[in-house]
Amino acid sequence: MSIDTQKRLDKFIESVEAAQKLQNDIVRYGLEAAYLYAEDVDGDWLERWDEDELTQTNFVESVTTFLESDDWVAVSVRKQSQGKSLQEIATQLEDCLRLSEAENRVFAIKTMLVESASCRNNRSFGSDDTVDLLDLAEHLVQRLEIIFQISR
Known part of the structure; x- marks a missing residue:
C-alpha cells in the first residue's frame, strides 16, 4: 500500500472515530455536548x-x-x-x-x-x-x- 493511500485511510478512520465520538456525546449529553466541542458556543462565532x-x-x-x-x-x-x-x-x-x-x-x-x-x-x-x-x-x-x- 502506498504512503499516500495509507495516510488517506488513516485520516478516514480518524474521521469516522471522531464522528462516532460526537454522536455518542450528543446522545449522552444532548445539546450540552456543544460545549465539549466549541470554546465559544454562546459567542459571536456566527457573525465571524x-x-x-x-x-x-x-x-x-x-x-x-x-x-x-x-x-x-x-x-x-x-x-x-x-x-x-x-x-x-x-x-x-x-x-x-x-x-x-x-x-x-x-x-x-x-x-x-x-x-x-x-x-x-x-x-x-x-x-x-x-x-x-x-x-x-x-x-x-x-x-x-x-x-x-x-x-x-
Whole structure:
C-alpha cells in the first residue's frame, strides 16, 4: 500500500472515530455536548464565520503569489511541480503546513515534491536541474510559516 493511500485511510478512520465520538456525546449529553466541542458556543462565532474562510483564502492567495515570484525556492517548487496549477500547489502546501510538528511538515512537503517529480515526464536531468528535496522542503516550510504569520 502506498504512503499516500495509507495516510488517506488513516485520516478516514480518524474521521469516522471522531464522528462516532460526537454522536455518542450528543446522545449522552444532548445539546450540552456543544460545549465539549466549541470554546465559544454562546459567542459571536456566527457573525465571524466568513473571517476564517477569508484567512484561508488569503493564505492560499499569498502562497500562490509567492510561487509566482523569482525567489529560488518558488522557482524550484515550480520546476518540481510541473503540470500542476499554482493554486493546486498552494492548497497542497496549506494542508502540509497544518501538521502539528515542524519535522512532519518538512517531510510532508518533501513527499509532495517527490510525488510531483515522479509524475513528470521521465526526461533526463542535467546537474543544473538536480535539487536536494529535503533542503528545498526545509526552506519552503520557513517561507510558508512567514506567509502564514502575515496572513493571520
